[in-house]
Amino acid sequence: MGETIRIGTTRTQCIGAYLAKPSGAARGGLVVVQEIFGVNAHIRSVVDRFAEQGYVAIAPAFFDHVEHGVELGYDAAGMARGRELVAETPIERALEDIASAASSIASAGKVGVVGYCWGGTVAMLSAIRLGLSAVSYYGARNVNFLHEPLRAATIFHFGEHDKSIPPEAIARHRAELRFADGVPAAQRELEIYTYPADHAFNREASPDRYDAASAALALERTLAFFGRHLGGA
Numbered sequence: 080m081g082e083t084i085r086i087g088t089t090r091t092q093c094i095g096a097y098l099a100k101p102s103g104a105a106r107g108g109l110v111v112v113q114e115i116f117g118v119n120a121h122i123r124s125v126v127d128r129f130a131e132q133g134y135v136a137i138a139p140a141f142f143d144h145v146e147h148g149v150e151l152g153y154d155a156a157g158m159a160r161g162r163e164l165v166a167e168t169p170i171e172r173a174l175e176d177i178a179s180a181a182s183s184i185a186s187a188g189k190v191g192v193v194g195y196c197w198g199g200t201v202a203m204l205s206a207i208r209l210g211l212s213a214v215s216y217y218g219a220r221n222v223n224f225l226h227e228p229l230r231a232a233t234i235f236h237f238g239e240h241d242k243s244i245p246p247e248a249i250a251r252h253r254a255e256l257r258f259a260d261g262v263p264a265a266q267r268e269l270e271i272y273t274y275p276a277d278h279a280f281n282r283e284a285s286p287d288r289y290d291a292a293s294a295a296l297a298l299e300r301t302l303a304f305f306g307r308h309l310g311g312a
Contacts, residue, residue: 105135105188242278
């Protein structure tokens with residue numbers, strides 16, 4: 080369904096991106112933010128799935144700034160290399176790329192962001208620093224940024240058996256997040272959902288972690304959220 084394209088950035092370098100479009104009129108646009116494994120087959124399938132739901136969806140290849148065409152596996156070597164690439168990809172640069180990707184699909188209408196793992200934190204920061212409605216899936220680095228105010232509606236999905244995000248970290252989201260006008264996020268639309276699942280429960284490519292029921296429910300809630308905030312519901 081999709082295709083690999085090149086998009087401009089705020090720097091001199093263009094980066095790759097996987098783009099998929101719906102068969103009919105677009106309901107809006109979505110920037111899909113990868114895990115630490117690059118824009119691999121799983122992330123491309125996520126983009127395709129959102130296109131099937133009526134969104135113009137795009138996944139920027141953030142790691143192209145460091146190494147072109149990264150597609151890592153989920154073994155120890157892939158995990159280690161992914162962490163190295165994240166360390167070489169400043170959050171600020173990732174956010175610049177999200178802004179560029181959002182601009183590239185602006186003709187679809189309002190644009191939101193959805194991200195997974197490392198991308199879950201980048202998605203949350205898109206709501207904080209770019210003012211884009213966002214869905215954050217199991218962002219283990221979120222707690223480092225809870226002091227920054229949200230500028231757009233945001234929802235969160237967490238696995239109850241995720242050792243990288245203990246219950247106290249999830250509770251901190253409810254207690255500490257604020258909107259830019261000072262109103263506690265708990266008094267606005269801040270949906271925080273937990274599922275009887277592990278980290279990466281949405282990743283079909285990892286049978287030991289994938290939880291079909293949790294992934295389906297999280298997707299239903301994600302689509303309802305974007306239906307409200309991007310229009311075209």
